[in-house]
Amino acid sequence: MSANGTRDFITGLFVLVGLVALAYLSFTVGGLQYSGDGGLPVYALFDQVAGLKPKSPVEIAGVRVGQVSSIGLDETFRARVNLELDSSVKLPVDSSAAIVTAGILGDRYIQLTPGAEDEVMKPGEQIAYTESAMVLERLIGKFLVNVGDKSKDEDSDAEDKEGTP
Amino acid sequence: MTDEAVAGARGPASRSARSVGATATSPAVSLSGVHMSYGRRPVLRGVSCSFPAGAISVVLGGSGSGKSTVLKLIGGLIKASAGRIDVAGRNVVGLRESELYVVRRSLGMMFQNGALLDSMSVFDNLAFPLREHSDLGRDEITARVHESLAAVGLEDVDDLLPRELSGGMVKRVALARALVGHPEILLVDEPFSGLDPLSTKLIEALLVRINRQHGMTMIVVSHHIPSTMRMADRIVLLLPDTVVEGAPAELRSSEDVRVRHFLTEETDDSEAVLAKAAEFEQGERRPERRGGAGAHP
Amino acid sequence: MNEAVTRIGRAANGITEELGRLAAFAGRILLVTLRPPLRFGEFWAELFKIGVLSILIICVSGVAVGMVLSLQGYTTLVRFGAENSLGAVVGLSLIRELGPVLTALLVTGRAGSSVTAEIGTMKATEQLDGLRMMAIDPVDYVVRPKAWAMAVAMPLLSAMFIVSAIGGGYFVGVHLMGIDGGTYMSSMENSVDFENDVAGSLLKAAVFGVIVALISTYRGHQAQPTSAGVSAATTSTVVLASVTVLVFDYILTALWGV
Numbered sequence: 001m002s003a004n005g006t007r008d009f010i011t012g013l014f015v016l017v018g019l020v021a022l023a024y025l026s027f028t029v030g031g032l033q034y035s036g037d038g039g040l041p042v043y044a045l046f047d048q049v050a051g052l053k054p055k056s057p058v059e060i061a062g063v064r065v066g067q068v069s070s071i072g073l074d075e076t077f078r079a080r081v082n083l084e085l086d087s088s089v090k091l092p093v094d095s096s097a098a099i100v101t102a103g104i105l106g107d108r109y110i111q112l113t114p115g116a117e118d119e120v121m122k123p124g125e126q127i128a129y130t131e132s133a134m135v136l137e138r139l140i141g142k143f144l145v146n147v148g149d150k151s152k153d154e155d156s157d158a159e160d161k162e163g164t165p
Numbered sequence: 166m167t168d169e170a171v172a173g174a175r176g177p178a179s180r181s182a183r184s185v186g187a188t189a190t191s192p193a194v195s196l197s198g199v200h201m202s203y204g205r206r207p208v209l210r211g212v213s214c215s216f217p218a219g220a221i222s223v224v225l226g227g228s229g230s231g232k233s234t235v236l237k238l239i240g241g242l243i244k245a246s247a248g249r250i251d252v253a254g255r256n257v258v259g260l261r262e263s264e265l266y267v268v269r270r271s272l273g274m275m276f277q278n279g280a281l282l283d284s285m286s287v288f289d290n291l292a293f294p295l296r297e298h299s300d301l302g303r304d305e306i307t308a309r310v311h312e313s314l315a316a317v318g319l320e321d322v323d324d325l326l327p328r329e330l331s332g333g334m335v336k337r338v339a340l341a342r343a344l345v346g347h348p349e350i351l352l353v354d355e356p357f358s359g360l361d362p363l364s365t366k367l368i369e370a371l372l373v374r375i376n377r378q379h380g381m382t383m384i385v386v387s388h389h390i391p392s393t394m395r396m397a398d399r400i401v402l403l404l405p406d407t408v409v410e411g412a413p414a415e416l417r418s419s420e421d422v423r424v425r426h427f428l429t430e431e432t433d434d435s436e437a438v439l440a441k442a443a444e445f446e447q448g449e450r451r452p453e454r455r456g457g458a459g460a461h462p
Numbered sequence: 463m464n465e466a467v468t469r470i471g472r473a474a475n476g477i478t479e480e481l482g483r484l485a486a487f488a489g490r491i492l493l494v495t496l497r498p499p500l501r502f503g504e505f506w507a508e509l510f511k512i513g514v515l516s517i518l519i520i521c522v523s524g525v526a527v528g529m530v531l532s533l534q535g536y537t538t539l540v541r542f543g544a545e546n547s548l549g550a551v552v553g554l555s556l557i558r559e560l561g562p563v564l565t566a567l568l569v570t571g572r573a574g575s576s577v578t579a580e581i582g583t584m585k586a587t588e589q590l591d592g593l594r595m596m597a598i599d600p601v602d603y604v605v606r607p608k609a610w611a612m613a614v615a616m617p618l619l620s621a622m623f624i625v626s627a628i629g630g631g632y633f634v635g636v637h638l639m640g641i642d643g644g645t646y647m648s649s650m651e652n653s654v655d656f657e658n659d660v661a662g663s664l665l666k667a668a669v670f671g672v673i674v675a676l677i678s679t680y681r682g683h684q685a686q687p688t689s690a691g692v693s694a695a696t697t698s699t700v701v702l703a704s705v706t707v708l709v710f711d712y713i714l715t716a717l718w719g720v
Contacts, residue, residue, distance in 0.1 A: 007510045278588060
């Protein structure tokens, strides 16, 4: 079969360019991330996880080290969030996990703050220190209540401004 | 190409001694009671005929008489609605496509328009069946391809594309391709159509030589009477209501007027030609020239 | 009245039969694919004819569509003060819908019709019969490489279309309409999600590729072996494949839970 070498080469280029385009769309535009090897599974309990989803990223100092694998309810009605971290992460046992928001109205993700202990977490262990998700409505409510209290102390008209705690 | 050049060309290399799948008494191909219709139009009604092994048989008939159909039925390209067709000892009616492939390995077909793969060079066209079906190495394939091309008197055409070939060359390449697999039976569909007189003679000479050299069974569909009369060992004439078989000389002196009129070229009168045409139900008939020495309009 | 009902019944029968034949044809292609020889060389050559030769029309159309989308998007968004979301609007529209669908329609017109014409002409010139007489299945040698090339080329071309269109949109949005380049891209990146959008886009393109592959090769293979027959088959490929792509676009969009 007489193969046209130039054509075959160009076809190869075509396939490469197409794959690059696909990769660009998937990774850069679509935010697909290499999810790491997920070799270190740990978990944490939260009172409130509002807005956190499976596959939400887990970061230390702003660097992604893993993702949320699943979220469920444990026997004490707290939210149990299972995390999959890269196996290369050496997380001290007294580290803490907080659910934070990217921007004011952005997506939720988990931020880990490493502790000071030498001992590191092993697969399946629990992150003991957690800080729950901040719910904006509650915060506003708290703020209004605080303002109302202050005014109450200073001024008797403050009763009108009372919001729901 | 002159006759001398054709005769002088190197003949095909020795073939492996192959017993043609039929003995001297049993024909290579035979049809029994074959019925075939294109949609609602019946083409063959209970046709029975036989083609002896090692002989050149020519199928004749008016346009629409079904001669190309017979060839395609033998090759299994179309299916008969009833009857039996024995090809090299096997009945091909009712066989599945995969089973037909086995039968076709011993057949070679030369199509009317060549049916060469137009995207490939001549060499690749001929090498194609060998590459697909045999374990031959590159050198052997090259040798076989050149052997076949030489058998049809062609050289230095390896890199040409089919569209760059003249009509006569296309036919010869098609013949070479049909031969490259060393078939037992060669099916030839209208080998002389669209050819000038010289090319016609050339193809005829090639077919005859290949038959004589290898004892290859040939079934040729044609409407070129002069060549037929010269080269056929047997003629199968498809008439609207019957099939007439026999040697050329027998048919020429047949009692059936239609048979004689079909085969001879006495007429030069237009009226008589038209009258003859009326005898053959379907389609047109070309007026025959007097004294046919291979010239065909 | 009876007449009309009978005709509807016959038409429905006809369509079902046709679908059945198409499915059987698809089955044949799969079967011959599973058997050696691989025929990779033929596949690669067809990939050139179907893919590489479509690059120009795909990229030019992509840029044009992106530019129009950006222009239309801007004029509408600016009314709501939301022009900074232009990147998101352009990106999402292209990735989810316009990329796969327009690519499929363009490829159908360019390569689909050419595949049908090529196979149909081979049938008319007895080349397919010639192959059968040489004990080679035309579905194996002729149809299979073309079908696979079409199915593989479609997602690649769709991605190229989308990227070209994003570029065209960028040009209009940033250089003509004055949106900040960084805003354009980040608004797109923030709202496009791989799972919801890009993966679905890929799936659509792949399905469309299979649809066009099947229809174009089937029509060519079934064509009447005359020039009128080949022409009719080619037209029918373009019409049938286009309509089927659009119908499946809806089905896939609904199924993907967008």
